[in-house]
Amino acid sequence: MSTATETQRKAPAGERVADWADGRLGIYGLAKANMRKIFPDHWSFMLGEICLYSFIIIILTGVYLTLFFHPSMNEVVYHGSYEPMQGIRMSEAYASTLDISFDVRGGLLVRQIHHWAAVIFLAGMFVHMFRVFFTGAYRKPREINWLFGFLLFVLGMFTGFTGYSLPDDLLSGTGVRFTQGAILSMPIVGTYISMFLFGGEFPGTDIIARFYSIHILLLPGIMLGLVVGHLILVFFHKHTQFAGPGKTNKNVVGMPLLPVYMAKAGGFFFLVFGFISVIAAIATINPIWALGPYRPDQVSTGAQPDWYMGFAEGFVRVMPGWEINLWGHTLVLGVLIPLVLFGVVLAALALYPFIESWITGDKREHHILDRPRNAPTRTGLGVAWVTIYFVMLIGGGNDIWATHFHMSLNAISWFVRIAFFVGPVLAFVVTRRICLGLQRRDKEKVLHGRESGTIKRLPHGEFVEIHEPLSPEQLHTLTAHEQYKPIEIGPTVDENGVERKPSALQKLRARLSKSYYGENNQIAKPTAEEYKEITSGHGHH
Amino acid sequence: MSSQQIPEENLPVEQGTAHGAVEGAGDPFADPGLPAHKPRIQDIDERAANRSERAVALMFTLSMLATVGFIASYVIFPVDKIVYIWPFGHVSALNFSLGLTLGLALFLIGAGAVHWARTLMSDVEVADDRHAIEATPEVKAKVLADFADGARESALGRRKLIRNTMFGALALVPLSGVVLLRDLGPLPEKKLRKTLWAKGKQLVNMNTMEPLRPEDVVVGSLTFAMPEGLEEDAHDFQSQIAKAALMIIRIEPDNIKDKREREWAHEGIVAFSKICTHVGCPISLYEQQTHHVLCPCHQSTFDLSDGARVIFGPAGHALPQLRIGVNSEGNLEALGDFEEPVGPAFWERG
Numbered sequence: 001m002s003t004a005t006e007t008q009r010k011a012p013a014g015e016r017v018a019d020w021a022d023g024r025l026g027i028y029g030l031a032k033a034n035m036r037k038i039f040p041d042h043w044s045f046m047l048g049e050i051c052l053y054s055f056i057i058i059i060l061t062g063v064y065l066t067l068f069f070h071p072s073m074n075e076v077v078y079h080g081s082y083e084p085m086q087g088i089r090m091s092e093a094y095a096s097t098l099d100i101s102f103d104v105r106g107g108l109l110v111r112q113i114h115h116w117a118a119v120i121f122l123a124g125m126f127v128h129m130f131r132v133f134f135t136g137a138y139r140k141p142r143e144i145n146w147l148f149g150f151l152l153f154v155l156g157m158f159t160g161f162t163g164y165s166l167p168d169d170l171l172s173g174t175g176v177r178f179t180q181g182a183i184l185s186m187p188i189v190g191t192y193i194s195m196f197l198f199g200g201e202f203p204g205t206d207i208i209a210r211f212y213s214i215h216i217l218l219l220p221g222i223m224l225g226l227v228v229g230h231l232i233l234v235f236f237h238k239h240t241q242f243a244g245p246g247k248t249n250k251n252v253v254g255m256p257l258l259p260v261y262m263a264k265a266g267g268f269f270f271l272v273f274g275f276i277s278v279i280a281a282i283a284t285i286n287p288i289w290a291l292g293p294y295r296p297d298q299v300s301t302g303a304q305p306d307w308y309m310g311f312a313e314g315f316v317r318v319m320p321g322w323e324i325n326l327w328g329h330t331l332v333l334g335v336l337i338p339l340v341l342f343g344v345v346l347a348a349l350a351l352y353p354f355i356e357s358w359i360t361g362d363k364r365e366h367h368i369l370d371r372p373r374n375a376p377t378r379t380g381l382g383v384a385w386v387t388i389y390f391v392m393l394i395g396g397g398n399d400i401w402a403t404h405f406h407m408s409l410n411a412i413s414w415f416v417r418i419a420f421f422v423g424p425v426l427a428f429v430v431t432r433r434i435c436l437g438l439q440r441r442d443k444e445k446v447l448h449g450r451e452s453g454t455i456k457r458l459p460h461g462e463f464v465e466i467h468e469p470l471s472p473e474q475l476h477t478l479t480a481h482e483q484y485k486p487i488e489i490g491p492t493v494d495e496n497g498v499e500r501k502p503s504a505l506q507k508l509r510a511r512l513s514k515s516y517y518g519e520n521n522q523i524a525k526p527t528a529e530e531y532k533e534i535t536s537g538h539g540h541h
Numbered sequence: 542m543s544s545q546q547i548p549e550e551n552l553p554v555e556q557g558t559a560h561g562a563v564e565g566a567g568d569p570f571a572d573p574g575l576p577a578h579k580p581r582i583q584d585i586d587e588r589a590a591n592r593s594e595r596a597v598a599l600m601f602t603l604s605m606l607a608t609v610g611f612i613a614s615y616v617i618f619p620v621d622k623i624v625y626i627w628p629f630g631h632v633s634a635l636n637f638s639l640g641l642t643l644g645l646a647l648f649l650i651g652a653g654a655v656h657w658a659r660t661l662m663s664d665v666e667v668a669d670d671r672h673a674i675e676a677t678p679e680v681k682a683k684v685l686a687d688f689a690d691g692a693r694e695s696a697l698g699r700r701k702l703i704r705n706t707m708f709g710a711l712a713l714v715p716l717s718g719v720v721l722l723r724d725l726g727p728l729p730e731k732k733l734r735k736t737l738w739a740k741g742k743q744l745v746n747m748n749t750m751e752p753l754r755p756e757d758v759v760v761g762s763l764t765f766a767m768p769e770g771l772e773e774d775a776h777d778f779q780s781q782i783a784k785a786a787l788m789i790i791r792i793e794p795d796n797i798k799d800k801r802e803r804e805w806a807h808e809g810i811v812a813f814s815k816i817c818t819h820v821g822c823p824i825s826l827y828e829q830q831t832h833h834v835l836c837p838c839h840q841s842t843f844d845l846s847d848g849a850r851v852i853f854g855p856a857g858h859a860l861p862q863l864r865i866g867v868n869s870e871g872n873l874e875a876l877g878d879f880e881e882p883v884g885p886a887f888w889e890r891g
Binding site: 037038075081089102103104105106108109112113141174177178180181182184185186187188189190191192194195196197198199200201202203204205206236237238245246247248249250251252253254255256259260261263264266267268269270271272273274275276277278280281282295296297298299300301302303316317318319320321322323325328329330331332333334335360361362364365367398399409410413446472473475476479480482483484485526528531532535 | 552553567568569570571572573574575576615620621629632633635636637638639640641643644645646647648649650651652653654655657658659662663664665666667668669670671673674722725726727728729732733747765767773774776779780782783784786815816819820821822823825826837838839840841851853854855856857858884885886887888889890891
């Protein structure tokens with residue numbers, strides 16, 4: 001009877017709308033699983049949010065810009081309101097970008113928000129990616145999401161490149177020329193790809209229109225799909241969390257989406273948007289009016305790509321100009337090798353999770369994050385990668401370094417050439433040692449307690465520092481990490497006395513496993529026995 | 542090399558299976574369970590909570606004012622008004638005010654929402670269970686059985702003729718799409734080998750648009766030239782100048798180290814391609830003492846007194862030289878096209 005009376009009462013309007021939608025979309029089922037979904041809290045988890053929000057900002061501002069931009073290389077003579085360019089020949093693309101900057105009210109602001117957001121989007125993805133890398137968040141079941149993120153990073157680079165090339169100004173045109181030169185270096189297909197991409201010889205009259213459709217439709221379309229997939233997987237896997245009291249591999253501890261993260265994450269969108277708007281108001285980015293329209297026979301000094309293309313630029317700048325001429329053909333190694341290295345360095349990042357899981361042989365799910373110190377080899381490799389990246393950024397800006405710090409350009413190029421080989425090795429060794437040192441300190445802290453800073457003088461005159469024992473929460477947190485044992489090849493003779501030869505791959509794997517988890521490559525966690533022995537009386541100082 | 546070969550003992554023992562204090566009473570490192578919630582000032586003091594409410598409301602109100610300010614700025618400031626604002630210098634009044642007001646309006650919504658979440662919404666941490674992502678064996682068995690049924694009913698495995706022809710058709714049909722891409726551009730042919738330069742074409746000074754005369758080119762100067770007949774409003778001007786642009790300098794003939802360079806010069810006036818042989822930037826930095834030119838893009842450096850050979854940087858070969866002479870009118874003219882392709886190297890360059 002009670003159900004009958006309940007259906008009698010008129011539901012509130014919101015509920016009736018929800019009922020309507022539920023009858024068609026099944027939203028109650030979705031909401032049941034997701035409305036109070038638990039998200040763990042850590043400052044580093046918001047890095048990905050910065051990327052998501054700057055991506056949304058880029059789409060919003062980008063749509064606005066398409067309303068005014070003319071992706072055409074038709075030559076016009078400028079008669080707009082920017083005096084220094086009066087009567088100058090330029091493409092319609094450049095002229096319309098000047099119009100957006102000087103005649104459309106707010107156009108300059110939107111252009112600058114768009115460009116700043118793109119720069120921040122790429123920087124955000126870079127940092128977010130390394131948060132995921134150094135904490136091992138890419139492990140099973142998240143390898144595919146790592147690849148989604150990796151693709152977003154790479155596609156973001158190319159979307160950025162095609163975007164800043166659209167205004168057809170002197171700087172970006174030079175970047176396009178550089179790209180064409182790099183394409184030409186490809187053996188056999190280079191000239192064909194160049195002709196097909198540019199619709200003939202460089203620069204031709206097609207490239208801006210083609211970049212336009214790539215920039216506003218093709219790449220962002222793919223990226224939007226990847227972003228949605230990335231987010232669905234984050235929801236589906238549930239977020240990772242750091243080890244701590246009450247946190248296990250089988251649960252997720254935090255606060256619910258509604259209301260806390262709805263407000264925090266929703267609010268954070270506005271914080272990011274507001275922050276970028278203020279930057280766009282006070283800091284000029286890409287002042288194309290100061291550069292002039294593109295002409296293949298003109299150039300300005302200090303030409304630099306956007307930062308995320310800087311490491312590719314570095315490879316191109318410091319590579320010796322090797323060329324091999326044989327049988328009437330030219331192998332342009334001086335440009336081809338940088339092009340290949342650009343791909344190899346990025347691919348290493350994409351493949352790493354699979355290499356690591358092959359070495360560990362671990363097929364279990366991982367939801368508890370590693371502290372970087374507890375995975376010294378991984379952390380060392382990550383820092384080595386970042387070192388290559390930043391060394392190459394220096395190479396990409398060698399002229400800027402030379403002019404700003406009054407150094408020899410040749411010396412900088414040589415430094416980068418050497419540092420490309422030496423830097424990552426050094427970074428790896430140093431990082432791993434630091435990690436091991438931090439592991440030792442953690443062990444010390446667990447076994448002997450925290451240094452309190454209080455010095456006590458003993459009756460016989462000895463000074464000792466009082467160590468305070470850690471709380472059970474801290475003890476658990478500092479010992480919660482997992483430690484692998486290195487994989488052994490196993491007996492080379494089986495039970496019947498038949499010799500079994502381990503394959504080269506097995507040997508390699510055992511060697512790698514040892515370098516990851518061997519005796520000197522991780523510090524054994526304190527055991528309960530060690531702890532009890534030390535805390536039960538003697539040796540407490 | 543599958544996981545099956547790895548003995549279980551290589552894998553670490555997993556710690557803790559459920560939230561809350563569980564295992565080993567004797568284990569000093571056992572998970573003590575979720576710590577008790579520590580109340581915030583707003584949880585226990587209603588006045589503090591009210592203060593937070595007012596702070597949040599203030600931020601939302603200021604955001605509204607900022608939006609009003611945005612609209613006002615849009616209406617008030619002319620698009621070309623430049624003002625001096627310390628420390629930013631001379632900036633567009635419209636861009637500056639629109640950006641700041643929009644930024645504030647957005648930022649204050651965000652700050653209000655975050656402050657609201659942090660001070661007034663519950664901050665009690667709760668735990669949710671994770672569920673295995675892999676399907677249970679029963680589900681997997683059902684799916685495989687369903688798939689086997691479907692596959693059998695399709696008869697794809699039995700009727701090989703259908704299967705093979707279908708694969709053939711599906712493999713071929715994308716070719717249409719590839720063929721359609723053919724007209725993206727012409728074939729390279731000899732296009733990258735030829736420029737507008739030809740025997741008898743006069744060198745036109747790109748600043749004055751007048752034919753260059755030997756007496757115009759003094760020692761130490763750098764002049765840019767293009768072939769006569771190329772007009773800036775020509776439809777293919779950009780593509781032509783991208784190959785034909787020239788650098789003209791004059792060196793005392795005795796100072797020219799390269800024999801061929803001296804022969805191809807006219808009284809020490811030499812003409813080199815301006816397009817870098819690395820990736821095609823125009824070279825523009827000339828050091829008159831050393832006769833070195835530097836490409837500002839990737840810093841390839843060429844010695845123009847020695848056949849424009851590469852002395853530093855990533856370029857792979859010397860800049861092509863154009864053979865020049867003087868015609869009957871006393872103007873500089875080309876004695877032919879470049880003998881090798883200008884610009885970046887490519888596979889067919891040879």
